[in-house]
Amino acid sequence: MSITAPTGVLAGVGRFTPPRRYLPVLGTFALFIGMFGVGGIRYEGFADPQVFLTLLLDNAFLIVLAVGMTFVILTGGIDLSVGSNVALSTLIAARTLELGWPVVTVIGVVLLAGTLLGTAMGLLIHYFDIQPFIATLAGMFLARGLCYLISVDSIPIKNETFSAIAFGSITLPGGYYLGWTAVFALVIVGIAAYVLASTRFGRTVYALGGSEPSALLMGLPVAVTKVGVYAISGFCAALGGLLFALYTLSGYSLHAVGMELDAIAAVVIGGTLLTGGRGFVVGSLLGVLVLGTIQTFISFDGTLSSWWTRITIGVLVLVFVVLQRVLTRRS
Amino acid sequence: MSQAEVTPPRPVVEMRDVSITFGTVRALDQVSLRLLPGEVHALMGENGAGKSTLIKALTGVYTIDSGQVDVDGVETQFATPAAAQHAGISTVYQEVNLVPNLTVAENMLLGREPRRLGRILRREMNRRAADSLQALGIDVDPTSELGSHPIAVQQLVAIARAVDTDARVLILDEPTSSLDADEVARLFEVMRRLREEDTAIVFVSHFLDQVFEIADRMTILRNGRVVGERMVAETTQLELVQLMIGRDLQALERIDHAAQEVAEAEETGEAAAQRLPVLSAVGLGRKGSLEATDLTLYAGEVVGIAGLLGSGRTELARLLFGADAADTGDLSIEGSSRRRLRSPRHAIDRNLAFCSEDRKAEGVFEELSVADNMLLGLQASRGWLRPIPPATRATLVAEFMTALDIRPADPSLPMRSLSGGNQQKVLLARWLITEPDVLLLDEPTRGIDIGAKTQIQQLVVDLAEKGMSVVFISAELEEVLRLSHRLVVLKDRRKIAERPNVDISVNDVLEIITGEPGGLAEKERVDA
Structure with a gap:
């Protein structure tokens, strides 16, 4: 009988396979590592850690957008308004800074505006039972239109605090540096991962994606959660807008056109099911990094045209959607 | 004799003269129901008799138009299922109403997870779920995903969830329809245990034998009205069927x-x-x-x-x-x-024609009309390029509506407004029209x-x-x-x-x- 325990342990080690639900994320991770590996072999300097850190910096705003989008998609919804929301946020920030408002107030106003837009769409979706696609499509046009009310032309941001944050970075051992905006984005990812995994709100988000009628009959706070995810997506879009304003140091109505689709693509590549209920924020982070790596590839190569980015994204999204189908069908 | 000295226990729930109207349909007409602690109360009636409506009226899914619901002698009106659950009234529905993408433990404790400073204590949650499952004799790994189990196990988990809320009233709406004999026996064991602990149980089932095996008292509904409240021990199956269908021997x-x-x-x-x-x-x-x-x-x-x-x-x-x-x-x-x-x-x-067992998922198009549902099979076999002439449609539909006695006899109604039995007849008609x-x-x-x-x-x-x-x-x-x-x-x-x-x-x-x-x-x- 004394043999039982050790064999049990050994068998456990031998059998170790990651739970099914982590497979898509692990797939994305493997893809990302693979792409970096290939890049490192093909191009000189590609494997330098600074390339990776710059990748984070260049895509900080997209990471934040993808985080918000993950909440929405996990409930089975979609948010098409985030790109326009980013543009609106850059404009509000640029215009209010131009008017000389204090930086803290500016940030507060931008975040509030974005969150309100998200909340309004969430209320429409929940209480009037409007398709998320339609409600957020309306939000997308509305936000884009509001941009032109503020200014038709691009407004430069000359505020010193903004510039300081934009160019500021923390130095890592080995002389590498990581931009502040990237740090913000990673903190957001961490908070979101915690909320989704370990809070009642987070688990209700998954439950909603699993089956909304069931969630209702189980007595879960469906209304709060559903409106909540759109509010979070709106908040993340506004925060992404601030990061984008820092990245470009300008506010412009034509910023971030189609960026909502990049965010959705990143979430899908990150392994989140579009039907909801399955996926992780970390996956979305990896999704953004994969998208960013494609661009890095193209800039390192120099001979490839930039439209290869789009083609590769298209192929990747297709592959991942098909893989998800296969995985979920088998289980 | 000793029983006579004991005062009858106060009902946990007493519904009096409850009425609900949907559009022009009187779904519940002055229905009264008393649930006593430590008693299994069967709710009997044909499909469309109002059993589900009554349950939903009690649990806050529907609001009642008139009448009164007393819980522990206090007039109450639950606005949401959550409110009813807080008051100790838990429901397990016929279709498993859990979320397949989360674990068994999460499904059992969703909304009531043990937390510290807002953080869910996962280990504690799994342990608690394992304890409850074990107490009910259900052998399932609480950390496994719910969707990976057969429907019958999911149903038992749903019951475990309901029991785990310290429910004083447990409503089981057709819990046995997807269970096999062994699982039914296990469920009954659980029900008996809960009855001993003074839980009031509402049991809805089409299986008369099961009702007679487990229930103490029953309320019989027909067409939204109560046609009788009986003690099971004093009633025969024949009497019950006569009350339920009202056409007795026919x-x-x-x-x-x-x-x-x-x-x-x-x-x-x-x-x-x-x-x-x-x-x-x-x-x-x-x-x-x-x-x-x-x-x-x-x-x-x-x-x-x-x-x-x-x-x-x-x-x-x-x-x-x-x-x-x-x-x-x-x-x-x-x-x-x-x-x-x-x-x-x-x-x-x-x-060939095939009527699937899963009427809801593999047969019915709920949003389409009865007529459309009926003609789908014929249209499919004709090919989409050859529409059925309107006159033929009308004749066919009318013919089969009468032949199969489909009610209400209005082919333009959406399928979802029909009762289960009538939906099944429409599906049969769909295939019969193709003359298989x-x-x-x-x-x-x-x-x-x-x-x-x-x-x-x-x-x-x-x-x-x-x-x-x-x-x-x-x-x-x-x-x-x-x-x-x-x-x-x-x-x-x-x-x-x-x-x-x-x-x-x-x-x-x-x-x-x-x-x-x-x-x-x-x-x-x-x-x-």
């Missing part, structure tokens, strides 16, 4: 009538055997669903498939219809050279009321008489035996017997399945 006569016709048909069974087979399968099988099986169907014959849940009943029908592609074997259909069916499309083209040679019926009478059940059974008899070949699958052995000319018994995904249905009793079938002389205990279990 329906029962019809069942006898149907049985008689089958008996007559049996005598001519030999003649049928000499007829040409309309469909014959040789070694038809599919990995993981059914071992190689031979089966021949003749015109004018009803073949009954008997077997327990998971025996391969449904799988056989799906293979015959091409809904699942067979790995092995050949299928020859009269007038067709194709050796295997790769899709339902091929089956339909060869005049072979009709595969998988559990056509499950979850529907006795009236509609009898009508469908009668229909099967009539169709076979007219020369159709019918495969009839049902979990109720008595029903299979009553209707079929030939009996096929499946066990563990294998055909273990096939014989003409002459002088076979339920007990005989049980002997075949269990491989041993069936005692009374087994008989009861499968009847249930």
